[in-house]
Amino acid sequence: MILILDSNLEPGSTPYAELMEHLANLPNIQARVHHVQGAQQMVTEVYLIGDTALLDLDDMASLPGVERAVRVSREYRVLGRHKNDRRPTSWEYRGVRFGQDTLQVFAGLCAVDTPEHVERMLAVLRDHGQVCTRMGAYKPRTNPYSFQGHGKSCLPYVFELAGKYGMQVVAMEVTHEDHVVEIHEALQEAGDPVGVMLQIGTRNIQNFELLKQVGRQSDYPVLLKRGFGITLEESLNAAEYLASEGNQRVIFCLRGMKSNLGDPHRNFVDFTHVPVVKRFTRMPICVDPSHSVGTRDADPDGILDVMHATVQGVIAGANMVLVDFHPEPSKALVDGPQALHFDELPLFLEDVQIARDAYLKRLDLQQRFAASQRGESAA
Ligand code: PEP
Ligand code: MN
Numbered sequence: 057m058i059l060i061l062d063s064n065l066e067p068g069s070t071p072y073a074e075l076m077e078h079l080a081n082l083p084n085i086q087a088r089v090h091h092v093q094g095a096q097q098m099v100t101e102v103y104l105i106g107d108t109a110l111l112d113l114d115d116m117a118s119l120p121g122v123e124r125a126v127r128v129s130r131e132y133r134v135l136g137r138h139k140n141d142r143r144p145t146s147w148e149y150r151g152v153r154f155g156q157d158t159l160q161v162f163a164g165l166c167a168v169d170t171p172e173h174v175e176r177m178l179a180v181l182r183d184h185g186q187v188c189t190r191m192g193a194y195k196p197r198t199n200p201y202s203f204q205g206h207g208k209s210c211l212p213y214v215f216e217l218a219g220k221y222g223m224q225v226v227a228m229e230v231t232h233e234d235h236v237v238e239i240h241e242a243l244q245e246a247g248d249p250v251g252v253m254l255q256i257g258t259r260n261i262q263n264f265e266l267l268k269q270v271g272r273q274s275d276y277p278v279l280l281k282r283g284f285g286i287t288l289e290e291s292l293n294a295a296e297y298l299a300s301e302g303n304q305r306v307i308f309c310l311r312g313m314k315s316n317l318g319d320p321h322r323n324f325v326d327f328t329h330v331p332v333v334k335r336f337t338r339m340p341i342c343v344d345p346s347h348s349v350g351t352r353d354a355d356p357d358g359i360l361d362v363m364h365a366t367v368q369g370v371i372a373g374a375n376m377v378l379v380d381f382h383p384e385p386s387k388a389l390v391d392g393p394q395a396l397h398f399d400e401l402p403l404f405l406e407d408v409q410i411a412r413d414a415y416l417k418r419l420d421l422q423q424r425f426a427a428s429q430r431g432e433s434a435a
Contacts (some may be wrong), residue, residue, distance in 0.1 A: 057108040057116060058126045058133070060143070061100040065089070065121045075121045079104070082111070090134070090247070092304055095146060101143070103133060103300075132292055134299035135306065136338045145338040147305050149277050150224040150251035152187060154307060154340045158375055159412050160254075162227050163401060164189035165311035166346070167203070168210045171217070176383040180398045184405060187220070189418035190227040190378055194235050195390055196259050203389040208235075211242035219249020223332040227279050227378060229255040233269040240275065255279040257309055258347075261294045262286070271301030279307045279342060279378070282315040288329060292337060307376055308339045308370070312348030321361065322350020322394070327369035334373060342376035343369030350394045353386075362396065363404060365410035377408060 060077075065072050067089075079087040085105040092099045106110070108128075108315045110280050117125040129138045146155020154160060165177055181189055191214055195205035218226050228234055239252055254276045260266055261283040270278055278298055282291040291308075298306050310330065314324025325348045333341050345365040366377055382388045382395040397403060 057104040057111060057114070057128060058128070058138070058141075059102040059104065059116060059119070059122045061102065062121050062122050062123045063099065065100065067100060070174075071121050075119060078119065083107070083395075087113070088109075088300075090302055090304065093147065095178060105133075112129035116331050117290055131289070132296045132337055134304060135292075135296055135339055137336065137338055141338075143338060144339070149253070149305065150209075152224050152251075154305075154375065156275070156334055156338065156340055156373075156375060158340070159370065159408075160188050160376045161186065161405065161408060162188045162190045162225075162342075162376060162378045163192050163396075163404070164226075164379075164380045165382060166388065167195050167205055168214055169206075169387070169389045171210075171213045174210075174214055175217050177381065177398060178217055180225065180383075180401055181223070186405075187222060187224040188227070189223055189225075189253075190380075191218075192229050192255075192390070194229055194231050196229070196257055197229050197390075201395050203357065208238040208242065211239065212246060215243055215246040215249055219246070221386070223250050225253050226252045227253040227255050229257050230270070231257070231266075233266060236270060236273060236276070241366075251276070253277050253279050253307070255281065258284045259282050261291055264294075264297060265355040267294060267297035268301050271298035274303055275304075277305035277307065278303060279309055279376075281309040281311050281344070282326070284312065284315075284323060288332065289365065292333070292401045292412040295337070295339060306339055307342050308333055308337070309342035309344055309376075310348075310374075311344040311378075312350075319349070320353070321348065323348050325349065325368070327363050327365065327372060327374070330369055330374050331374040340375035343374045343379055344378040345369065345425075346378070346380035346394045346396075350391075352393060352396075360396070362394065363407050366404070367407055370408055371415050373415055373419075379404070406424055 084119050086105045089103045090102040113125050126138050175254040193205050258281045280295050295306050310326050315324045318324030325344050330341050343363045348363045349365050383398050385392045385395040
């Protein structure tokens with residue numbers, strides 16, 4: 057059960073302490089407090105764990121200081137959607153809104169290679185009105201002899217250039233909790249020019265200690281990539297690890313499943329799960345067409361499979377696109393064969409917009425249909 061507290065109930069005040077004492081005395085119940093930054097104000101949510109079936113929802117909702125109570129009806133207590141659950145499905149970071157009703161594009165380098173490529177990429181993004189990008193400094197590689205990313209040595213120039221070109225958010229993978237500290241220190245050193253979204257890759261989705269560490273910090277939101285060889289439920293539980301430790305600013309990324317049944321694509325594209333994840337949880341959903349498709353192959357009309365996969369995700373309501381671009385894909389040190397050339401950025405963005413407009417039309421169609429079913433006349 058979740059108790060959402062009155063917004064004017066100050067933590068530290070006497071009524072707050074009385075409420076907490078009352079909850080602490082409930083038999084076989086543990087209370088976990090989460091402070092969540094809402095659009096206007098800080099919201100305090102109390103998660104009750106244990107024999108909650110014995111608690112009466114109305115009794116709990118009428119406790120002094122409680123605004124409302126929500127019975128958790130399925131898994132994913134914190135991030136899930138529950139009956140009569142009016143907790144938000146969006147949040148803001150660095151002035152950018154991330155939610156189940158928005159769409160953000162994160163185009164950029166799979167891996168940082170040279171300052172020159174970083175700068176050329178950022179300049180093109182800025183010229184096309186982009187404020188978000190992806191740039192990997194720590195790369196998890198299958199082969200130990202492959203380029204592992206420049207690590208913390210590249211952070212100063214990446215952050216400085218990102219700020220110079222007006223970026224608000226850079227998605228950057230971390231594979232160890234030390235990387236979060238290194239990113240934090242480099243940002244402070246550079247004067248905090250840009251925000252970072254910490255990416256946890258498909259290979260680390262069940263690194264539970266990493267999930268807990270990243271979940272315990274609230275400075276940075278998290279982009280969690282679905283495990284390529286586990287069930288959706290297992291991946292969503294990984295997201296819940298982050299949230300149960302306190303960080304609810306989590307975006308869930310579909311990036312394809314490892315299976316030869318998806319051949320000739322690198323992974324079996326799984327973007328039909330966009331509405332499923334929206335139905336189960338309050339997380340914004342990202343799609344990564346680059347790592348799903350993994351090639352620059354195109355249909356007979358010349359439209360790249362990566363672009364087809366992108367719009368399939370967007371037309372199904374995806375809220376974010378993570379996509380590899382490179383000024384010179386043949387020189388990229390990681391994943392060059394799947395990168396789009398930066399000249400293709402305007403084409404890509406326009407294609408995404410076509411799909412987004414189509415999704416919004418579909419939404420409108422459904423809403424008109426639902427209204428007519430309720431017997432309401434069209435406005
Ligand atoms: C990446 O986005 O660069 C990446 C390594 O992705 P994934 O974890 O999905 O393989
Ligand atoms: Mn990659």
